Amino acid sequence: GAGTDPAEGASLARVILEEFKNKKSRVIVTTHQSELKYFAYQNDRVENASVEFDPVSLRPTYRLTIGTPGQSNAFEIAARLGLENRLVEAGRSLMPVQEIELSNMIRDLKEKTYFLEQSYQEAERLRIELSRQKEVFQQEKERFEKQREDMLARARNEADSYLRAVKREANEAVEELKNLIKDKEKPPKWHEVEQKRQRVRELQVEQPWEEGSAQEAFLDLKPGDYVLIKNINQRGYIIEGPNSQGEVTVQVGILKLYVGQEQLVPSQSPEEKKYHRMNQGFLEKARSISKEIDVRGRLADEAIHDIDKYLEDANLVGVDSVRIIHGKGTGALRKAVRSYLQNHRYVESFQDGAREEGGYGVTVVKLR
Known part of the structure; x- marks a missing residue:
């Protein structure tokens, strides 16, 4: 009182x-x-x-x-x-x-x-975000596994069809040869017998594609080009050229396949337009992003939220360093910003700005 x-x-x-x-x-x-x-x-x-x-x-x-x-x-x-x-x-x-x-x-x-x-x-x-990404990844994995099983099933079905066709044609050729030899009243001529033998020796499955020579087609292909793999009817893109066995490395979804050159046909990517749009968006962001962000007058949590988004964009387009303008004042905002930067995943180091940049009212950040 x-x-x-x-x-x-x-x-x-x-x-x-x-x-x-x-x-x-x-x-x-x-x-x-x-x-x-x-x-x-x-x-x-x-x-x-x-x-x-x-x-x-x-x-x-x-x-x-x-x-x-x-x-x-x-x-x-x-x-x-x-x-x-x-x-x-x-x-x-x-x-x-x-x-x-x-x-x-x-x-x-x-x-x-x-x-x-x-x-x-x-x-x-971050835990919630990682959990969400894990769930998305699991769904993608299941989708790719199903795609892989479907591809293998189609390949097995086509292989079975090819084998049945080969067996049927071989049986027909052998049967014709036997009938020709069994005809005692009309002995076969030598050239007729030789023709039947040659037909059996040259017997092979005809592929349903009408392109020219696969070797000639491959001469125009290079890593990054999209191709159709004929024997499994799947599209992918070339990662590496032929190895010592003449096999080309092709990426099909999540699968990396080694395919003979004769099975490859040039193809267009169904995702070229989507990729172009994504690339265009990346280039626009790279042209528009600033080398500095001004958070003066904001509360610490608001400033840190804006800085976090800004650093994500800067890292995406490959900026090597940025400036964070937090002002001098009582030093509280500067302290909060620097505490946040201390263990940031994209930050390699940071320091006060030069005198002409604003001194300790500016923090210059070097990105990894």
Whole structure:
């Protein structure tokens, strides 16, 4: 109340709390007295608590934290409201050493808790994203496995058809030869017998494609060209040229096949238009992306969200370095940005900008 010395008020409050404690009462006390914070640490049945205050944005979060005392932010708020820095520092120097140490301890604890929570939220976001990607990958894997089984089934069916055709034609040729030899009344002429033998020797399955020589067609093909594999009727693109056995490496979906040159026919990719659109979008992004991003005046979590998206785009188009303009101010936003960059997957290193770039109000980031 009026006319009360803070030290006397703290002593009186402590005695009253001791009385409540001895009576095993349950009470809630609000206070700015640091002595009562010590009192809570020294007694088992007394617990500190505080309504959280964001140490970066200096705004209340309205969340209750049990076990941690509140922290005075008078000097930070005064500086933000425009009080001269020399007056703020002069006032800070008049604080008792014990109060300064306690305040610094609480501030460090709150900032570490804040950044730990941010890290946890980021880890949870990545976990959900990885889970989603894993599900998509599993679906793609199942689709490719089914495609592979369908391809093999078609190949087996076509092979069976070819074998049946070969067997049927071979049987016909052999039967004609036997009938010719058995005809005793009209002995076969030598050239007739030789013709039948030659027909059996040259017997092969005719492929259903009418292209020219496969060897001639392959002379015009190179890695990256799309081809039709005749014996399985599937399309893919060439990865490598012929090896020592004359086989060409062809990518068909998720399968990598080794195919004889005679089985390849030039083909067009059904995805050429889609690829062109994707490539065009990439080139437009590469032309439009800026080498710097300005996050001044934003809250820490808003700035970090924008920086994360910006770094994704910069990495996509292959930018080697960028500048993040966060301003000088109290240094809180700069500290939050640098803490975020510390272990970022795309960041190799970072440093203050040169004097002409804005000094420590700008962070220059070198990307991996």
